[in-house]
Amino acid sequence: MCPISASAPAPSPSPVQGDDFAVELEGITKRFPGVVANKDIGFKVRRGTVHAIVGENGAGKSTLMKILYGVQRPDEGSIRVDGKEVNLHSPSDAIAVGIGMVFQHFQLADNFTVLENVTLGAEKLHGIGDAARTKIREISDSYGLDIDPDALVADLGVGARQRIEILKVLYRNARIIILDEPTAVLVPQEVEELFDNLRGLKAEGLTVLFISHKLDEVLSVADSVTVIRRGTTIDTVDPKSVNARQLAELMVGSQLPTPETEESTVTDKVVLRTEDIVLAGGAATRNVLDGISLTIRAGEVLGIAGVEGNGQAELVEVIMGMREPTSGLVFLHDKDISDWHVREIREAGVAYIPEDRHRHALLLEAPLWENRVLGHQTEEPNAKGGLINAAGAKADTERIVRDYDVRTPSIHVKAASLSGGNQQKLIVGREMSHQPKVLVAAHPTRGVDVGAQASIWDIIRTARRDGLAVLLISADLEELIGLSDTIHVILRGRLTGTFDPDTVTAEDLGAAMTGATGHEPGGDVDQPSADASAHPGAAPSADPGADPSVKPSDSKDAR
Template identity: 70%
Template sequence: MSSPSAAAASADATDVVVRLRGIGKTFPGVVANHDIDIDVARGTVHAIVGENGAGKSTLMKILYGVQKPDSGTIEIDGRQVSLSSPSDAIAAGVGMVFQHFMLADNFTVLENVVLGAEKLHGIGDGAREEIRRISATYGLDIDPDALVEDLGVGARQRIEILKVLYRGARIIILDEPTAVLVPQEVEELFDNLRELKSEGLAVIFISHKLDEVLSVADTVTVVRRGTTIDTVAAQSVTSRQLAELMVGSELPSPTTETSTVTDVPVLQVRDLTLPAAVGGRPLLSDIDLTIHRGEILGIAGVEGNGQAELVEAVMGMRPGATGSVELSGQDLAGLSTRRRREAGIGYIPEDRHRHGLLLDAPLWENRVLGHQTREPNVRGPFVSRGGARADTERIVRDYDVRTPGIDVLARALSGGNQQKLIIGREMSGDPSLLIASHPTRGVDVGAQAAIWDHIKNARREGLAVLLVSADLDELIGLSDTIQVILRGRLVGTFDPASVTPQQLGSAMTGAADDDPGASPA
């Protein structure tokens, strides 16, 4: 494998559109980037991979003008630039598509695209024609007059790409762009990226899914502990070799191997229905499911089809739901979320920042969060600071949460370490049921392997798990049974031992209602 400097030396200087040299960035107590060198060539997809906390996000924020480097230089199209804001980056031809879409659902495509860029082509026919031109040129297939709320996740991803192209981007940064896409949508996105590079654009692709990286990238740079480790041609390495470069170990597998399912029901949901707030199609319709001790039930679905509402209804976070929810024979009707937790539910939320952590609180206070009525966090009616701190130290050790100490603020941890802290906290309550929503979203292969191991170990000890994930390989590998949710209904039950990601993707989009791999829900 070639070193970054060797790769840079061999590149034709006229083809390099982004040259980073000696980039360094330090935050209080943390060296985020140190002496990073990367060359990105015109007409290529250049992937950047690394563990959570390796420095990828900081590096991309520097290139997009969100943060200023402490040292090093940035060259774009052979000219050294100073980027003090995203506006500077956009003016230099750099656009960024973030993992979480920034679209207004009640606006049309045109209104979303021109927002903040009205001076370019106006807000009427001129803008509409430019959107159609860009869409046709790059194969994006976007109707400028479509309402965003009527579009699927793949189309929304293409709108975000269209937004940066509309602003003149020649260098496009994509942050975890496939996190919420089904396999068919991933292939469509990759076709779009190939079209972009064929037109001479450069794409910087950030992902933890190494097989996807190798299928679409021309070049891969590995970042570890804030510095560049290697830059390699994608066709010259395997995903396992990349994983070893990233974390020093082989690519993990979610496979659960032997079955541990018993005949003892833990969660029983019957006729669960959740009406929409303002009329229209119910958010959930007649949901029936059972999870037994030692069983992982996976829920597959395109985002927005009711999986989040299902989780929130079981957790007691959605008023207005009808039907029954029982936990180990106990009717949970009328119980608050806190009472349901106390009854034996552990909860890994979909959005760890909004619902899982107090980002500006230290780790030991986050240990108490959601468990403030239970030992070791309380002594009598009072919070036990000593008990919470001691148990946080245990979680840090047992779950390999990499932190300088338990008084560090939660926002200072990488995404993977934040997630391991949450999982350690939720497992510590000795739950009978774990609801895990996207437990490894946005975490690196090392943290992913650790999270899978914790879930599999708990399953062997009798834990029942409701697993919601957009990672179909994860669902197939971990689950004992998979059910697909579409427009608020469970529409099919699949055997993970025989189903393929493509079959699940078809069921998730309603394209294969009579798929032979599924049984009726």
């Protein structure tokens, strides 16, 4: 675990000024008819500290944050900010008392400059001209955010965009900043930079509320950790006194299963192969995909690591037939499927877990059994000739619900009614139900709870043993290292390095992902590299033993 950097004031857990709390929550209860989203939540956040809130998906973190940010009102309980009881009716009330929120999905207009983005909606504060520009520079300098007010957002990377979001909140005079899963979109080096920024904020006396389920990160940056389970606060602990496993057990409420070890199952039978795939970008921009050749064998999990937006999504779309490459070929076994349409490719046995399940894998307002048909409209048991076989599909949905432990009262409820993890289990179950030969899985466990994550990993591992070829794309480096047999790094549309998951560390991967290492001969390494190399080896997951629970597998130990 990283020690707190020296620049920060000691986050002394000793009760120096016992009443110096920025935020105090007491007895917060939020009921929706029949459901209690939050019950009797209570914790205190000391001023000038980073306070983490951890919990599984669905534990009630987001409801709590919405309450703190004035989006929803609690049914019971009180919120005190700086010792004064407040009544938050809307986000503007929250901003007025100095609470700001940085959302997981950035809310920035790409074609606007930083200045325009920051002043948007806050024109009254410092206008939209030089006064605002000066103010932005001032904030940027005093918190070390390194942001140029006149830069175009479209030109900036993910890390910089996040700093703009933070700056936006500071510009609106927030003294308490809520960050919702801020590291989900960052590579390890960027995470460390973010943490430096957070320590900077803390040093200036600001308070940071940090929501996450990445426990090693929480342990490295937080001064205090509150665990939420099933809508209520379980405990507030000192990160120095617990390890990630204990924290995870607090979160889940039970002992965690230890992943079993496994032998390699890679065969020499090539199942999926791409040959020199090129996908041209717009005029005068570089290729989105540039000569991608990869081979996946039966029983092999091929992992693709990369910072989001380096061509992974496009590669998947090309393989699935959703996008026509400029040149290059895709082979399934020995058949050239480059010109096949999505439906033919899926019928031929390519299963697909899309990265955005709401956009690409589900009809949210359709019942579960119709979602079981989706993507396999022409296949047994969903179809009979030109007709949909509703009875067959329903029966099979019951089976999937049973076998894959999809928690639902019925197969007739809408997909939108299920939690993310259960939606994903339904999708995985559906895709595994047609004897797939290849599984294209993009971020298969993104946004799902620990339990669902473990079972999805199990499913992939079992299928791999049975000879499935898997293309795994993930931003979760632990997942990649744990599941893959081979890892390729994709950078600016090119495969720039191949790693053996037995020996590679998350930091190596992170460096390669940002182009900081020499894996790309003569590579056009520019802006991200400077950032990345500034913190070598400082990735948050530096302690591999700290977090066995959230690691897909230590399977490679056996090899």
